[in-house]
Amino acid sequence: DVKVTQSSRYLVKRTGEKVFLECVQDMDHENMFWYRQDPGLGLRLIYFSYDVKMKEKGDIPEGYSVSREKKERFSLILESASTNQTSMYLCASSPQTRGLNKNIQYFGAGTRLSVL
Amino acid sequence: AQSVSQHNHHVILSEAASLELGCNYSYGGTVNLFWYVQYPGQHLQLLLKYFSGDPLVKGIKGFEAEFIKSKFSFNLRKPSVQWSDTAEYFCAVLRRYYGNNRLAFGKGNQVVVIP
Numbered sequence: 001d002v003k004v005t006q007s008s009r010y011l012v013k014r015t016g017e018k019v020f021l022e023c024v025q026d027m028d029h030e031n032m033f034w035y036r037q038d039p040g041l042g043l044r045l046i047y048f049s050y051d052v053k054m055k056e057k058g059d060i061p062e063g064y065s066v067s068r069e070k071k072e073r074f075s076l077i078l079e080s081a082s083t084n085q086t087s088m089y090l091c092a093s094s095p096q097t098r099g100l101n102k103n104i105q106y107f108g109a110g111t112r113l114s115v116l
Numbered sequence: 117a118q119s120v121s122q123h124n125h126h127v128i129l130s131e132a133a134s135l136e137l138g139c140n141y142s143y144g145g146t147v148n149l150f151w152y153v154q155y156p157g158q159h160l161q162l163l164l165k166y167f168s169g170d171p172l173v174k175g176i177k178g179f180e181a182e183f184i185k186s187k188f189s190f191n192l193r194k195p196s197v198q199w200s201d202t203a204e205y206f207c208a209v210l211r212r213y214y215g216n217n218r219l220a221f222g223k224g225n226q227v228v229v230i231p
Binding site: 035041042043044045048058090092103104105106108110 | 122148152158159160161162165206210219220221222223224
């Protein structure tokens with residue numbers, strides 16, 4: 001089974017703090033994604049990466065950055081956390097290879113971040 | 117704007133009732149379509165997918181979905197729900213964006229099944 005592991009389930013930070021959310025996948029997937037999930041808004045894509053050291057902005061990248069130094073690890077960074085970044089953050093990965101599993105995204109359990 | 121629409125965000129029904137969740141998208145061309153489910157306290161997982169071929173696809177736990185190209189729809193159905201189907205359901209469409217494939221999600225349907 002594909003395993004996508006997010007380092008924290010719950011996180012509480014203060015406004016202005018720098019926050020790191022870590023995600024690791026064990027299936028050698030090329031693509032990795034960060035979403036935020038808010039009630040009534042569904043999942044919105046923040047950033048994604050299709051290769052090591054590559055990153056692309058999603059639909060709501062403002063206030064976030066990412067880092068992908070190794071294939072299995074994709075980090076989301078909040079440079080200066082704000083209260084409107086309180087949310088559930090989901091990491092996902094998917095393979096680029098051909099076949100039935102192409103484009104299927106596998107999700108981590110999520111990190112619920114509260115910014116006070 | 118291109119989007120994925122899910123209606124009736126909150127759905128409450130009794131066990132054994134039939135469930136149908138609508139999903140409409142506005143992207144043109146070839147699409148890959150997905151339904152994901154998130155059970156309480158659990159991670160998001162794939163329920164079923166459509167890439168090509170038979171437009172009626174079957175997924176896990178008795179769910180099925182029908183792709184109707186002319187209506188830009190991919191509705192999810194289950195003939196008889198159980199209490200364990202209480203979950204949030206998300207429709208997603210794979211779209212090509214500047215050479216990369218990205219999923220666009222609907223806003224979700226919160227389904228509560230009453231025993």
